[in-house]
Amino acid sequence: xxxxxxxxxxxxxxxxxxxxxxxxxxxxxxxxxxxxxxxxxxxxxxxxxxxxxxxxxxxxxxxxxxxxxxxxxxxxxxxxxxxxxxxxxxxxxxxxxxxxxxxxxxxxxxxxxxxxxxxxxxxxxxxxxxxxxxxxxxxxxxxxxxxxxxxxxxxxxxxxxxxxxxxxxxxxxxxxxxxxxxxxxxxxxxxxxxxx
Numbered sequence: 001x002x003x004x005x006x007x008x009x010x011x012x013x014x015x016x017x018x019x020x021x022x023x024x025x026x027x028x029x030x031x032x033x034x035x036x037x038x039x040x041x042x043x044x045x046x047x048x049x050x051x052x053x054x055x056x057x058x059x060x061x062x063x064x065x066x067x068x069x070x071x072x073x074x075x076x077x078x079x080x081x082x083x084x085x086x087x088x089x090x091x092x093x094x095x096x097x098x099x100x101x102x103x104x105x106x107x108x109x110x111x112x113x114x115x116x117x118x119x120x121x122x123x124x125x126x127x128x129x130x131x132x133x134x135x136x137x138x139x140x141x142x143x144x145x146x147x148x149x150x151x152x153x154x155x156x157x158x159x160x161x162x163x164x165x166x167x168x169x170x171x172x173x174x175x176x177x178x179x180x181x182x183x184x185x186x187x188x189x190x191x192x193x194x195x196x
Contacts (some may be wrong), residue, residue, distance in 0.1 A: 002018050054144035062188045074098035095154035100125040125150045160187040
């Protein structure tokens with residue numbers, strides 16, 4: 001009598017297992033890539049918002065109280081560069097870029113002497129080791145932004161002080177970098193600004 005048992009041969013089981021492993025591996029790789037991209041996007045948004053607030057704080061301080069600054073000193077020349085206009089229809093212009101700015105701002109008014117009171121020196125620069133935008137005054141350092149790969153200050157032809165802040169977000173290392181390099185540029189209009 002013949003044995004009518006139905007089933008899979010060993011070869012069929014091995015081949016189907018191999019196919020399942022390959023398909024599962026591809027799906028897992030796709031999932032991991034998606035999660036990594038989502039994390040990079042989330043990091044970008046968080047850091048971008050934090051750095052935008054830091055840039056705005058710096059801009060407010062550069063504007064100063066009553067829009068006045070004195071003793072503005074640009075240092076750490078990065079060379080000349082032609083910049084495009086910030087507003088549509090504006091003209092391009094050439095400036096010298098600097099890596100650091102030091103200035104004083106109005107902090108009050110001396111009624112007895114009828115004169116303005118000025119702060120001690122305030123310096124903004126990027127710590128290249130920690131990649132942070134830092135503000136230093138009287139030996140106290142405050143961090144205004146993170147993941148900063150560069151900063152440039154300039155004195156534009158209209159007398160405004162310009163700032164270009166460059167950030168790198170995500171994982172830019174490896175064969176398939178996930179992230180971006182983003183530059184933010186602002187200009188502020190203090191009175192009495194000048195380079196020395």
